[in-house]
Amino acid sequence: MTGPQGKIMLVGIGPGSHEHMTHRARAAIAEADVVVGYVTYIKLVADLLEGKEVVRKGMTEELDRAVHALASAREGKKVALISSGDAGVYGMAGPTYEVLFQAGWTPESDVEVEVVPGASAINACAALVGAPLTHDFCSISLSDLLTPWPVIARRLDAVAAADFVVALYNPKSGRRTQQIVQAQQLFLRHRRPGTPVAVVKSAYRRRERIEFTTLDKMSECDIGMLTTVLIGNSHTFVRHGLMVTPRGYANKYELHGDGSTREGERAGRSLSTGLIGWMENLRIDHADGETVAALALRHQLPADYIEAVLAAPVENEAVKQEAVSAEESEA
Incomplete structure (x- = not known):
């Protein structure tokens, strides 16, 4: 006869304030018999832990947290393993699944697993400074405790060149002081010195601090482990204390008039410089004598x-898109 089924709930508690925790995150902690987490995160939810077994772990004891959670769940207990932000974004979801798989766990095993999503630091910090993530963005951790620096550096160089808005997690600590300087140098190879940067410390917590700066001055700011650094792209701007990255509506619409489309553009259709228009122009330019190498250089794309x-076979992309648009309008 098997015992009662245990459960591990990987709970993202958001940036730190109860107002920004999801209803499910609070409910998961409420129903848990055991709460496991990094000491700082335990403090953030201390008033929700009355009557519960609380297991506090240190900064580098992530695997210990996961092992303890599994052991408690196998005793039939419900365990809330908490992470700040989202448990799946630099949080405890990944290492916990690794420990589970190593122990032979499957979804059909005696331990149920639930991931409870939460607002990550990138969401919290962006909300505080305006709308910096309205266009394509990515996040990179500068922690080289588990990832080799050359891997991190290649990623930094690639996203800087690709003009992403970038959130830097774990930018600096007492021992790791040069990583943010190296990141700055890599970005300055591709971005103008005046690129807007927002440095947000302890978002939605008691010691919250927000500083707007520029790429060339970024490393001079007060940056630590509780800081997230948001680096804008080539179109990001700061106005009235708000950092905004345009989505691209001005490429298609007259923003200062009646909102009509610009000449050569149509609402609901790809830009004239979108994939279809670009392919057509590419073929025209090549037929006019421009070499593959010259086209690759102009568009900054691989020659192959x-x-x-x-x-590729030439299809009537315009007709095809008209048909798709017609289907969508009828739906």
Whole structure:
């Protein structure tokens, strides 16, 4: 006869304030018999822990947290393993699943697992400074405790060149002081010195601090382990104390008039410089004598990709898109 089924709830508690925890996160902690977490995160939810077994772990004891959670769940207990932000974004979800798989666990095993999502630091910090993530963005952790620095540096260089808005997690600590300087140097290879940067410390917590700066001055700011650094792209601007990254509506619409589309554009259709229009122009330019190498250089794309586009069968993309648009309008 098997015992009662235990459960591990991987709970993202958000940035730290109860107002920004989800209803499910609070409910998961309420129903838990055991709450496991990093000491700082335990403090953030201390008033929700009355009558519960509380297991506090240190900064580098992530695997110990997961092992303890599994052991308690196998005793039939409900365990809330908490992470700040979202448990799946630099949180405890990944290492816990690794420990589970190593122990032979499957979804059909005697321990149920639930991931409870929460607002990550990138969401919290963006909300405090305006709308910096309205266009494409990514996040990179500068912690080299588990990831080799050359891997981190290659990622930084690639996203800087690709003009993403970037959130830097774990930018600096007492021992790791040069990583943020190296990140700055890599970004300055591709971005202008005046690129807007927001440095947010302890978002929605008691010691919250927000500082607007620029890429060339970024490393001079007060940055630590509780800081997230948001680096804008080539279109990001700061106005009236708000950091905003345009989505691109001005490429298609007259923003200062009646909102009508610009000449050559149509609402609900790809830009004239979107994939279909670009492919057509690429073929015209190539037919006019521009080499693959020259086209690759102009568009900053790999030459073999340009070759593949030019070699693809020519379809009537415009007619196809008209048909798709008609279907969507009828739906």
